[in-house]
Amino acid sequence: MALRRAGQDVLLLDRHAEHARTAAALGAGRAGDWADLAGCDHVVLAVPPTSVGAVLRAVQQLTLDATISDVASTKANVLVEVEAHALDATRFCGGHPIAGRERGGPTAAVPELFDESVWVVTPSEQTDDLATADVVELARRCGARPLEMTATAHDSALAVVSHAAQVVASTLAAQLDAADQAARVLAGSGFRDTTRLADSDAGLWADIAVANRTALAEALRRIRDDLDRVQGGLRAGDVTALTEVMARGRAARASLPGKAGRAAPTWSRVGVVLQDQPGELARLFGVAGRVGVNIEDVAIDHAVDHPVGLVALDVRPEDAERLTEAVGAAGWHAIGLTPRRL
């Protein structure tokens, strides 16, 4: 759908032919079969990592003059598959669009999915420049920002920011099973934020963890070592390790880029106490819109567990006073909050 939006001719193949037909009906291209591949100059394999090699070989047996890429979420293991199966490894270049939906299948597709997201491009030492350029161009036509790196660098980065985050979130949540029921009642928004990823599907994650096990185990070892130092220090009443880890964590968070990879802006946060009933949020956003204030982010604060909700609105600093006045004039109690980074 993203390529069609860019005017690209797209051929759709799926091992379930009805999925390709559904996708075609939704405007993603035309459904076809293997024989139709003859006219293609770029084949994108959206198959499990462990199948990339075999499907690549099957495609190359058609002797197309085509670049072949994939979209799997781990890259070094795909390279091993490709090296074992490819008839011509120079024409393969790996890719990983960092964008996804909480549902799969053609009906979950939206053409805007890749807009401004990062599409990691991972050429191997065998990959020729044309194949790399083709994947970079594919990413651009889909609306994404191509980012070239090695398969190993990709896997190490994802091990920290995605796979280890998943394991840490699950491990923290898992401690509740040994805790009193009281601990559950006392869990506020901090615990809920930190453990949110623990809702993920364990089967899917087992596959990803195994596919990236070397980099993930290394990231987990470093985390465990830091926790060990913090814990050992605390038992001795020494907070040096805790303070050091917190300072590193805070600095690392501050170094995260903002929306779409741009430098993070510092929003001002305005809190408003609302009754939890239909129309209240609409009225609030209406007030903001009428004074020309764009809401950059919004959160409903569950920490304080009000039936009335504390709604936090992030706005440009120069808009905060105008919004606060407008909110007050509309009869609500506006509160200046310390903005937290997203």
Added chain:
Amino acid sequence: MALRRAGQDVLLLDRHAEHARTAAALGAGRAGDWADLAGCDHVVLAVPPTSVGAVLRAVQQLTLDATISDVASTKANVLVEVEAHALDATRFCGGHPIAGRERGGPTAAVPELFDESVWVVTPSEQTDDLATADVVELARRCGARPLEMTATAHDSALAVVSHAAQVVASTLAAQLDAADQAARVLAGSGFRDTTRLADSDAGLWADIAVANRTALAEALRRIRDDLDRVQGGLRAGDVTALTEVMARGRAARASLPGKAGRAAPTWSRVGVVLQDQPGELARLFGVAGRVGVNIEDVAIDHAVDHPVGLVALDVRPEDAERLTEAVGAAGWHAIGLTPRRL
């Protein structure tokens, strides 16, 4: 302000007299001095944990007929202070309202702060029934739900759901300092959620961690042991430990109560792609309000880093179709999303 709202007479003392006067001007009661305490039947000590004992002793030297309670965020260490300093430990009962603001000082106060939040009440073995009943009643008059437990149970629970969550979030974020710049670009909403607490102030947390060091070190040890098993398994290509920890984490998350301690409802989630400009959110919430749909929660999805935002609206399941239709009729693209728990 919460007690004044309930018609209670409130005397305010602060070591900075101007803070008490500011609070009085904001409607929190009347500013006074130590001599005025004579008429009080309940004294709430909002002082650092390590000062509770000394201030309790100073208050009891006035020979009031009063219950005395505190609001410190760790309870066992306060009890040690009280046992060392109290003239009459039977009249002291600890408390911890689980509610707070991102700013301190009188100007940050709102009377709704405690509404429907939990106020932990921690009588010691010395505390008499009257003192416990007084703190339960104090919590109720402030709009909170009193929850009685031992100081030790409180500290163990907070060690997991608050203090360990803080350490884990900081430790995960800290791993970025050894990662490539690429890792920062690839950090999505999952990493941002999991590390959000890492923005907290290290100095404040060092005090809390030391105050609750035994329970916190124990929680961290269990987390480290789980991470060790997951990591060891992964190195051997074995996901048994990972799968087990993820299953425990998922079950624990599912056991968290919903808003205001009630059973968590299962919302339906409707996604809408909006342009990032003033008025769009207002128009969306206006549409929801006009068809009588209450928005239970809202999130703007930064994961896909669109300049157009994917706004996720959580609504009652019976409202989802009506909202989807109304959103579509208003010209947006509505998408069914898998709701994630808050």
